[in-house]
Structure formats: structure tokens, C-alpha cells
Amino acid sequence: MTLAGAAATSATATGDYRPAFRPDQLKGPPAGAPNEVLVLGTVHLSGLGDSFRAAQLSPLLDRLARWQPTAIATESLSGLQCDSLRRYPARYADTVESYCPDTGPAAAAAGLDVPAATAEVERLLAAWPAKPTAGQRRHLAAILLAAGEPASALVQWLRLPTAEQRAGDGLTADLATTLAALKGRRNENYWVAAVLAARLGHERLWSIDDHSADTPEPTDRAAAEAAIMRAWDNPAAKAQRAQDQQHEGRLTQPDGLLAMYRALNDPQTPTLAYKADFGAALVEPSPQGFGRRYVGYWETRNLRMVANIRDVLARQPGTRLLTIVGASHKGYVDAYLNLMHDVRLADAAAVLR
Known part of the structure; x- marks a missing residue:
């Protein structure tokens, strides 16, 4: 067989191949x-x-x-992915600017970078009480902002009674203002996902x-x-x-x-x-x-x-x-x-x- 013929045969075989293994049929x-x-x-x-x-x-x-x-x-991008992308600005600078929230103010308030804040979120939710106090919700919202998860922070904010939507428990006045602003921001992550999560009694969203x-x-x-x-x-x-x-x-x-x-x-x-x-x-x-x-x-x-x-x-x-x-x-x-x-x-x- 000539090289041209072998190439044609290989191309045909490749184009016609269909795997016998079908994971969609094995549920x-x-x-x-x-x-x-x-x-x-x-x-x-x-x-x-x-x-x-x-x-x-x-x-x-x-x-x-x-x-x-x-x-x-x-x-939405997770805080952890944004933290990773920030480490490679030559490739991802525009992506970070477009899709990653600034965690600086929340990190300064909590004393935690994104990985540490993410671990703290997991620790808090693992032991989360059935009836958390308003202070616990404000504190979790602050840590979620430091973790780069603003939509999940908004869930906690929306689950607070209106009178309790305020600064305190690690949530600075500026961070409280940020959450109040997110509540009015026209975005499906906030107006659909966060609102629905709060309505259904969820504690967070997944990015x-x-x-x-x-x-x-x-x-x-x-x-x-x-x-x-x-x-x-x-x-x-x-x-x-x-x-x-x-x-x-x-x-x-x-x-x-x-x-x-x-x-x-x-x-x-x-x-x-x-x-x-x-x-x-x-x-x-x-x-x-x-x-x-x-x-x-x-x-x-x-x-x-x-x-x-x-x-x-x-x-x-x-x-x-x-x-x-x-x-x-x-x-x-x-x-x-x-x-x-x-x-x-x-x-x-x-x-x-």
C-alpha cells in the first residue's frame, strides 16, 4: 500500500470510529x-x-x-479560581479585571486571603447551627466576601431581617454597603440565584x-x-x-x-x-x-x-x-x-x- 493509500485508510477509520463504551447508557x-x-x-x-x-x-x-x-x-468564577488566575497576569489580567471581584477590603477586615477564607467558610458551614444568629450570618457574609464569593455573601445578607442588615461581627460599614449595593445590582446571580437561595433556606451558592x-x-x-x-x-x-x-x-x-x-x-x-x-x-x-x-x-x-x-x-x-x-x-x-x-x-x- 502506498503512503497516500495508508493515509486515506487511516483517515477513514478515524472518521468512522465510534466508541462502544457509552457512559450515558450506564446510569x-x-x-x-x-x-x-x-x-x-x-x-x-x-x-x-x-x-x-x-x-x-x-x-x-x-x-x-x-x-x-x-x-x-x-x-460565576469561584474565589479560588480567581486567586489562581491572579497569579498568571501575563495570560489572565483581562479575565481577572472582567470577572473577579476585588477581595482586598474583605481580606483586610477578616485577616484572611482567599484560600484561608475559603477554608474558613467550609469550617463554619460544617458546624452551622439550625438557627444561626444574625451575628453569625453577618460574620459568614464577611468571610464569604473575603473568599471571593459575593453572591453567596448576598444570600446571607438576604436571610437577615431588614433591621439586621447592617455592619457588625466582622462585617465593616463598607462591606455592608457593598452587600446592599449587590442587592440592587441587575444580575441573574443576585436577582435570581441569591434571591431564590434565600427564599428556599439555602446558606450558599456554588460558583x-x-x-x-x-x-x-x-x-x-x-x-x-x-x-x-x-x-x-x-x-x-x-x-x-x-x-x-x-x-x-x-x-x-x-x-x-x-x-x-x-x-x-x-x-x-x-x-x-x-x-x-x-x-x-x-x-x-x-x-x-x-x-x-x-x-x-x-x-x-x-x-x-x-x-x-x-x-x-x-x-x-x-x-x-x-x-x-x-x-x-x-x-x-x-x-x-x-x-x-x-x-x-x-x-x-x-x-x-
Whole structure:
């Protein structure tokens, strides 16, 4: 056989190979209650118009509460990952600036860096009383801020009676002001996840986003952006934008926001998102492979997010986990989670009816 023939045979064999081992078909049943995950695709609330108000979230929150999650995860970076990224500024300086809160004031107040504060959070919650005092909640909120977990700190703040939402017990006046500001910040981690967690009696949230695949802006950034923009100029992307504009135009109507969430979590939405974005980028023909680089980043990020989710589930088997992620992540997170032996997925469309 010639070298060309051998290469062709190898390529055909590689392209046709499908593994016989199918972890998605090997799900037990496990001993005890299964792990259940509801992946909620969300719009980023900060991008909605000025007319949007937190009260419009009530129908969504009611439906999520009825599902009765025992834990809630958010698309946010953990304090520990931010602490790690800060140690490599040549690669992650922009990521830290964009996604990592400043823990300096809380660290100074607590006398703890992020790893030490994270360990202290775990120690406190391991011995957490059934009826903590207001002082204990304020103290835990302060340590959570030092650990780089502001949304979890807000959960503690929201669980306090209004009169007890004040400085004290390690929570300085500036830190109390920070938490009060977070309460009014238009962000799904605060207005959906933290509010729901407090309503259901949870003590914390889980940060499961991952930006370790981020890289500095390339020297050929302009060419890369041009190539990706050309890929995104396609019929599916235009249809997706039209749908988004239609739903945003109805936000002021009763249940307008709920209608948007139903559309974002429709079973067909991930396929449209793939055709509009990642699928188009995958076949983008630049010699530098700009589209393939982008898809590689995207798949890596989603895989690492799912690994973080799986890690949360392993802490307490039988967890009923609500995971709130940007809508473009939902199809990938669902698909990758479905490969796990001890994960069963809930139908977000059914929950939102």
C-alpha cells in the first residue's frame, strides 16, 4: 500500500470510529436518591432595557422554587479560581479585571486571603447551627466576601431581617454597603440565584464558571474578529436576533420575561444557537483556523464548567441542583452532564410551564 493509500485508510477509520463504551447508557440506578440537575438557560439581566424590574422575575422564581432545588450553581468564577488566575497576569489580567471581584477590603477586615477564607467558610458551614444568629450570618457574609464569593455573601445578607442588615461581627460599614449595593445590582446571580437561595433556606451558592481557557488578545486580533464576524453573518444568526428582539419587545407585557425564558429553554434553541454561532465558526475557512480556535475555547470552557458541577454533586449524593448559565451554554452543559453516570437531567421547558 502506498503512503497516500495508508493515509486515506487511516483517515477513514478515524472518521468512522465510534466508541462502544457509552457512559450515558450506564446510569445505575445508584444506591439512594439520584443526582438531579436542572440547567436553566438565562439572558444576562444586565443587558435588558431600562424598563426591566426585579418584580418581573416573580413568575420565574415561583416555578424554580416549586422544583425545590437543594443547591444552586451560577455562571460565576469561584474565589479560588480567581486567586489562581491572579497569579498568571501575563495570560489572565483581562479575565481577572472582567470577572473577579476585588477581595482586598474583605481580606483586610477578616485577616484572611482567599484560600484561608475559603477554608474558613467550609469550617463554619460544617458546624452551622439550625438557627444561626444574625451575628453569625453577618460574620459568614464577611468571610464569604473575603473568599471571593459575593453572591453567596448576598444570600446571607438576604436571610437577615431588614433591621439586621447592617455592619457588625466582622462585617465593616463598607462591606455592608457593598452587600446592599449587590442587592440592587441587575444580575441573574443576585436577582435570581441569591434571591431564590434565600427564599428556599439555602446558606450558599456554588460558583461553577471557568475561564482558565482564556488567552491574551492575539496579535492578529483584527483578522480574527473579521473572520468570526463573517461566520456569524448567516441566516440562523439573523433568525436568532429576530427572536431575541421579539421577546425583548414584549418584556413589559404580563409574563413577558417568563415567555423569554421559555424560549431560551426550548429544546430546539441549542441547535439554532449552534448553527448561528459555533457551527458557523467551525467551518470558517481562514488559514489561521480562527473559528476552530474559538470553538476549542468554547468547548473547553463548557467541559470545565461541567466538571465543576459534577464536583458539587459528588459532595452530597442525591443533590437536586439548579444550574443557571447563559443560554448559549445550556445545550453543551446538558449534553456533557448527560454523559455522567450519576446525573439525571430535568426538563427546563417542563419546569417553566
